[in-house]
Amino acid sequence: MYRTHTCGELRISDAGKSLTLAGWVQRIRNFGGMNFIDLRDRYGITQLVFNPQHNKELTEKSAALGREFVIQVKGKCVERSNKNKELPTGDIEILVDELNVLNASLTPPFTIEDETDGGDDLRMKYRYLDLRRKPVRENLLARHQVARAVREYLDGQGFADVETPHLIKSTPEGARDFVVPSRLNPGQFYALPQSPQTFKQLLMVSGFDRYYQIVRCFRDEDLRADRQPEFTQIDCEMAFVEREDVLQMFEGMTKSVFKKVRGLELPAFPRMSYDDAMMNYGNDKPDIRFEMKFVWLKNGDEDVVGGKSFKVFDEAESVIGICTKGCAEYSRKQLDELTEFVKRPQLGMQGLVYIKANADGTFKSSVDKFYSSDDLKKIAEKFSALPGDLILILAGEKARTCKAMSELRLEMGNRLGLRKKDEFKPLWVLDFPLLEWDEEEKRWNAMHHPFTSWRKEDDALLETDPGKVKANAYDMVMNGVELGGGSIRIHNRKNQERMFAALGMSKEQYEYKFGFILNAFEFGTPPHGGIAYGFDRFCSMVTANQEGIRDFIAFPKNNMGRDMMLDAPGDIDEKQKKELGLK
Numbered sequence: 212m213y214r215t216h217t218c219g220e221l222r223i224s225d226a227g228k229s230l231t232l233a234g235w236v237q238r239i240r241n242f243g244g245m246n247f248i249d250l251r252d253r254y255g256i257t258q259l260v261f262n263p264q265h266n267k268e269l270t271e272k273s274a275a276l277g278r279e280f281v282i283q284v285k286g287k288c289v290e291r292s293n294k295n296k297e298l299p300t301g302d303i304e305i306l307v308d309e310l311n312v313l314n315a316s317l318t319p320p321f322t323i324e325d326e327t328d329g330g331d332d333l334r335m336k337y338r339y340l341d342l343r344r345k346p347v348r349e350n351l352l353a354r355h356q357v358a359r360a361v362r363e364y365l366d367g368q369g370f371a372d373v374e375t376p377h378l379i380k381s382t383p384e385g386a387r388d389f390v391v392p393s394r395l396n397p398g399q400f401y402a403l404p405q406s407p408q409t410f411k412q413l414l415m416v417s418g419f420d421r422y423y424q425i426v427r428c429f430r431d432e433d434l435r436a437d438r439q440p441e442f443t444q445i446d447c448e449m450a451f452v453e454r455e456d457v458l459q460m461f462e463g464m465t466k467s468v469f470k471k472v473r474g475l476e477l478p479a480f481p482r483m484s485y486d487d488a489m490m491n492y493g494n495d496k497p498d499i500r501f502e503m504k505f506v507w508l509k510n511g512d513e514d515v516v517g518g519k520s521f522k523v524f525d526e527a528e529s530v531i532g533i534c535t536k537g538c539a540e541y542s543r544k545q546l547d548e549l550t551e552f553v554k555r556p557q558l559g560m561q562g563l564v565y566i567k568a569n570a571d572g573t574f575k576s577s578v579d580k581f582y583s584s585d586d587l588k589k590i591a592e593k594f595s596a597l598p599g600d601l602i603l604i605l606a607g608e609k610a611r612t613c614k615a616m617s618e619l620r621l622e623m624g625n626r627l628g629l630r631k632k633d634e635f636k637p638l639w640v641l642d643f644p645l646l647e648w649d650e651e652e653k654r655w656n657a658m659h660h661p662f663t664s665w666r667k668e669d670d671a672l673l674e675t676d677p678g679k680v681k682a683n684a685y686d687m688v689m690n691g692v693e694l695g696g697g698s699i700r701i702h703n704r705k706n707q708e709r710m711f712a713a714l715g716m717s718k719e720q721y722e723y724k725f726g727f728i729l730n731a732f733e734f735g736t737p738p739h740g741g742i743a744y745g746f747d748r749f750c751s752m753v754t755a756n757q758e759g760i761r762d763f764i765a766f767p768k769n770n771m772g773r774d775m776m777l778d779a780p781g782d783i784d785e786k787q788k789k790e791l792g793l794k
């Protein structure tokens with residue numbers, strides 16, 4: 212037996228036992244001739260003592276050990292004189308009688324402890340060493356717990372786990388496909404799935420009724436902190452359902468996972484229309500842990516700030532403000548910081564206007580020149596501003612201003628400590644537009660994907676005023692993060708063809724790309740709908756980890772889509788290229 216116990220389980224009640232442990236040398240300390248070693252494994256850390264008075268030879272041998280050596284020790288569990296309250300095993304230590312070096316180690320390139328001195332690149336290159344660190348390891352183990360809780364819930368609801376292929380033809384979800392050349396079909400390519408969308412719908416045609424899969428998806432997009440070229444979805448589909456059924460089922464799943472993994476009861480999920488989300492938060496994934504809703508001072512014909520010779524407002528398409536509680540005391544420097552924040556190229560605002568509702572009832576503003584005290588008071592009333600509040604206002608083109616104000620709102624939420632890590636505010640966002648206009652391509656794109664159905668009452672608009680059609684689509688949003696999204700699908704050939712046509716596809720184009728699903732729809736397709744959760748994101752939310760999804764992936768890629776450990780992507784040899792018809 213390599214070990215009788217793990218490095219995480221021994222307690223004071225084990226004192227007196229003779230036992231065997233195995234693990235990695237995390238740290239060696241020499242103290243008055245004695246050697247103390249922190250022995251680590253997946254379960255924790257146990258202190259080993261080599262005492263020359265107990266065994267001189269062994270103590271000398273232990274001095275030759277290095278960090279990350281793998282060792283096995285036999286000894287006796289004894290009570291510690293100076294206990295370590297930080298460690299669950301801190302009441303005991305092992306007085307060692309026998310030491311076997313199972314394997315030596317080079318000096319690790321960074322410290323393998325909770326805190327490390329290793330930079331990102333180095334830790335990515337030696338990911339297997341980083342994974343020995345407790346915080347990194349715990350994220351992956353939490354991921355396992357979340358997956359288990361998801362499966363337990365879905366299994367309990369009668370969902371069947373069915374695998375779908377990875378070598379397929381392109382499934383459009385709005386991103387680029389990764390492609391794989393086919394050796395047996397020279398000059399032809401498979402695509403890796405962006406999601407199993409069409410397959411799960413075909414499983415409904417087959418009668419599977421309730422399907423799920425925790426499945427890898429691939430999207431060749433520019434990367435951001437919360438994106439990876441390959442990521443995992445909890446992908447689900449149900450037949451004979453309406454929107455309400457899907458929302459209930461997955462509200463249930465989300466609650467059940469939080470309960471099982473975190474012991475937390477989530478509140479009921481409020482519902483918000485896409486239009487309301489955009490008007491109140493400038494964002495289709497609002498963080499509703501705090502209010503600070505938008506106040507529109509100018510929106511189309513409605514204008515409460517115009518006609519005062521202040522050109523910026525007069526010429527703007529939109530003027531939007533937020534009221535930040537108790538910030539009237541903000542200094543010049545703080546206001547300058549906020550101005551710089553909205554002027555960053557990503558947001559591209561010209562400037563920031565403020566109105567301070569002073570504690571003494573007076574108003575001070577950056578546009579005093581144009582607005583009298585009375586004018587400012589009237590504006591402040593629109594915000595229900597109280598003495599001590601600070602109003603921040605942005606002006607410009609509508610979409611851009613909305614986006615910038617949404618970011619500024621989140622920034623203020625951060626500054627005021629309103630975005631608490633351990634508070635969870637889920638909601639459903641509903642009634643998305645079916646289509647969005649692509650200015651570059653001069654055509655409509657599906658906002659969700661082309662298999663999403665639309666509200667019955669909007670049916671006639673699809674050909675006449677497509678921008679007005681609302682989709683039967685929904686997003687599950689929590690703390691400003693889109694955790695999941697889905698829709699009730701189109702389930703007949705005629706409507707699916709109408710949709711493809713609305714997207715500007717010719718009959719030949721959609722027959723070539725999607726003939727298989729159009730055909731399937733003619734063989735008795737039940738009404739169906741579903742949803743997919745970003746699993747990596749979901750894990751990061753459940754554990755309230757703010758670092759992003761990379762921490763929840765065992766072997767992630769960097770911002771350039773590179774695996775630093777494998778040094779992939781890389782070249783392939785000439786013979787391989789030839790075989791694949793790439794030369």
Ligand code: ASP
Pocket residue numbers: 384405406407408447660696697698741742743
């Ligand atoms: N396939 C969709 C996605 O990946 C989810 C869905 O509609 O079920 O976002």
